[in-house]
Amino acid sequence: MKLKLLALITGALILVHASSSAQSKHTFALGDSTFLLDGKPFQIISGEMHYPRVPREAWRARMKMARAMGLNTIGTYVFWNLHEPQKGQFDFEGNNDIVEFVKIAREEGLWVILRPSPYVCAEWEFGGYPYWLQNEKGLIVRSREPQYLKEYEAYIKEIGKRLAPYQINHGGNILMVQVENEYGFYSNDLEYMKINKKMFEDAGFDGLLYTCDPMNTMKDGHIPGLLPGINGQDNPAKVKRTVNANHDGKGPYFISEWYPAWFDWWGTPHHTVPAVKYTGKLDSVLANGISINMYMFHGGTSRGFMNGANFKDNTPYEPQVSSYDYDAPLDEAGNPTEKFMAFRGVIEKHLPKGAQLPPVPAARPTISISAIKLNRYASLxxxxxxxxxxxxxxxxxxxxxxxxxxxxxxxxxxxxxxxxxxxxxxxxxxxxxxxxxxxxxxxxxxxxxxxxxxxxxxxxxxxxxxxxxxxxxxxxxxxxxxxxxxxxxxxxxxxxxxxxxxxPFKTLTGIKYQSGTYQGDSPVLKKGTFSLQTVADTYLDMSNWGKGVVWVNGHNLGRYWRIGPQQTVYLPAEWLKKGQNEIEIFEQLSPRKDEVKAVEKPILDKLQN
Incomplete structure (x- = not known):
């Protein structure tokens, strides 16, 4: 009994200490050459990871991986189209619970860089804008047009209400908040940027604000008084020169997006970049005291219909694939790659004396699933x-x-x-x-x-x-x-x-299926079940199908298209269960297909006619 009482008291003391530590206030400020955390130099080593691209149940595990690679900070966009899918209707539940994402980061010893600028790009549908903005008469995004500013203000105030209390100056773990996003790439209305800044402040973001732009467009996207972050540049001398020129001759120096890899779009080869091409650059940046945010540390998956597309004059329309693996240090399923280990080795060299990195968690187990029969269908x-x-x-x-x-x-x-x-x-x-x-x-x-x-x-x-x-x-x-x-x-x-x-296929609840083999020649929705004794990650191999969308246990896993390069659809263990599972596939081109298998490794690099 005494031992049990002692354990309870000890546990309570640990909880009190953890709570006190989590709520303790820090200061975060700009020094002439470095960031200052509680008055001491602090180098941000951050990696980008987007909460909707990772199952909520896996957020903590991914953050443990971030710590193991040597990151002290996580960067994330906030996605307007997720949080206000219809005008005036806000959603912060489930995978949209950005507040919980920030809290878990704090519990895992990570700071956060928040990027709620209503336009995010991010290879995300409409760059993060909700579709309904296009129905507002006369509305022009990224401008001083009144209707846009009105909708923008309502959104950013809702975000501020939820997230401003988690800024470091209020006892939280949000170090900095980004205003707009690479605006100099888009236009040069600095009055618009000043309006952005004021909106953020009015929404409660009263800590450290910054902008981010490539070096050659910074003059069009940065406004005086904010720290200029630089995207896509890792030459220390150029980084320092550019920041000094735009920030009264001072630092600190922050590479707000550093690209050690790239994304994919349908019908083109898979993008990969060897780690060896970037380890030396990372070493040089850290050795020069420059802070960094890797885009991406972990890409995850653009599930559902959330992938974006690129399009420019004299180029084809380029919709991105659902996999956002990005050839990042942490792969689509959250496993450490060769790039992860190489970057970890570099970061380890620059740790403060006596500091050690946590051990790297084991890779996630995977399973294969032999032929899953889809023996029910609903015609178009x-x-x-x-x-x-x-x-x-x-x-x-x-x-x-x-x-x-x-x-x-x-x-x-x-x-x-x-x-x-x-x-x-x-x-x-x-x-x-x-x-x-x-x-x-x-x-x-x-x-x-x-x-x-x-x-x-x-x-x-x-x-x-x-x-x-x-x-x-x-x-x-x-x-x-x-x-x-x-x-x-x-x-x-x-x-x-x-x-x-x-x-819109927001849900498949209520669809009535019939048994048998579909004999039609038009798009069809098919359904099957499969039983598991062991639950682990797996990859649905869609290379023999045509084009469509997959759901498992009600979760929309994203699109597939036999043209590639992505041929598999990632199915996370968190959304599987022991016993019976349901799979539903909307197939547009090969309606007679009725069997699919799952494999242990992704296929992200196979093009087909």
């Missing part, structure tokens, strides 16, 4: 909701739909053939005649027309259009509506009388 016709009718096609935004698919349907007289043309298709279309697929159109390939033969009689023309990701970078942020955004012509004549069926 079976899952259609009540449509919206209109003489001409309506965009996703017109029908207040954010992501997923819209089926466009009209009827016309047959017994003829001609060219079907979709003006300004965004982004991918499966074309069907009387329920049978006759072809596809792909914005990436600048395809908007195809020859179609119509049988005799009344013909139903269906066009299933997928939003492959809104543009997340550059001037085309203002041209991001989805669906059929122009006219539809057949044999030169405009087609009228359309029904729009909304298929």
């Amino acid at each position: 016709e079976d899952i259609l909701p009540v449509p919206q009718a209109n003489p001409v096609p309506l965009t996703f935004e017109d029908i207040h739909q954010d992501y997923g698919f819209v089926l466009y349907r009209t009827t016309l007289n047959g017994a003829k053939n001609g060219v079907l043309k979709l003006k300004d298709l965004r982004d991918y279309a499966v074309v069907m005649v009387n329920g049978k697929e006759v072809g596809t159109l792909d914005r990436r390939m600048k395809q908007d027309s195809m020859q179609v033969i119509l049988p005799a009689g009344k013909v139903t023309l269906d066009i299933l259009v997928e939003n492959l990701g809104r543009i997340n970078f550059g001037k085309y942020l203002l041209q991001n509506k989805k669906g059929i955004t122009g006219k539809v012509l057949f044999d030169g004549a405009e087609l009228k009388g359309w029904n729009m069926y909304s298929l």
Whole structure:
């Protein structure tokens, strides 16, 4: 009994000490050449990791990995489109619980750099903007336009209400807060940047604010009085010279985005960069006392429909893959890579005397799953909701739909053939005649027309259009509506009388499946079950399928597309369970497929025709 009482008292003292330590206030300030934590020089060694790209259940494990590599700080964007998916409706639950993410970082001994600037880029849908901004009349993002500033202010105040109390000057672990994001890349309205700064302050962000821009655009994106962070530059002399020129001849010196790797988009080779190309640069930066934020330390996965896309003049539309592995030090599943170990070795050289890094946690176990049979299906016709009718096609935004698919349907007289043309298709279309697929159109390939033969009689023309990701970078942020955004012509004549069926696939609850083998020739939703005795990470091998989306136990794991380079879909252990599990697949191109397997290693580097 005495031993039990002693244990309880000891436990209580530990909890009190932990709570007191967590709430103890620190100071964080700018010195002439270094950051000052409690008045002493402090070098930020940070790695970027985004809370929605990692299962909430795995946040802590990833942060332990960060500590093991030698990081003392985690950087993260805050994603407006997740937190205000519809105007005035805020969501901070589940994987959107950014406050819990910050708290766990503190418990794991990590500081946080917060990047709530409403535009994030991040290879994320619409650069983080919620789709509904495009429905606000006259609204112009990243400008002084009043309606934009009004919506922006409401959002940033909501973020401030939740996160400002966790700034270091209020006893929390948020060291710095970033204002806007690489604005100099976009424009040069410094009055707009000053408005940003004031909005952040009014939202309660009264600690250390900073901007981030590449060296060659800093003059257009930085405003006096804020620390200028530099993106994409790791030459110590250039970093110091640029910061000095924009900060009254002083530091501290901060590389706000350091890129030891890169991301992927559909139909192009997987990007990898050997660690040896960056270890020397990291060593030089740290030796010169420069603080750094690695983009990315851990990429994770852009699940659901959250990948973005790139598009510039005279280049193709480039939607990014769901895997955000990024060839980062920590791979998509959170395992240490060769790059992790190499960077850990460099950081270890620069630790304060007597300091030691924690041991590297073991890699996560993986399992394979032999053939999973999908023996139930729901045809496209079976899952259609009540449509919206209109003489001409309506965009996703017109029908207040954010992501997923819209089926466009009209009827016309047959017994003829001609060219079907979709003006300004965004982004991918499966074309069907009387329920049978006759072809596809792909914005990436600048395809908007195809020859179609119509049988005799009344013909139903269906066009299933997928939003492959809104543009997340550059001037085309203002041209991001989805669906059929122009006219539809057949044999030169405009087609009228359309029904729009909304298929956002936010949930698959309530869908009625039937047993048996699907014999149709149009997109289909399939369902199966599989049983597990052991739960661990695995990768669904979709290389023999066509194109679509996968859900397991209700979690949308992201897109697959046989063109690659990504051929597997990462399935985290946290979303599996012992016993029976459910898998659902929406397949657009190969509707007769009914079997899938899971493998122990990802396939991220395989292109197919």
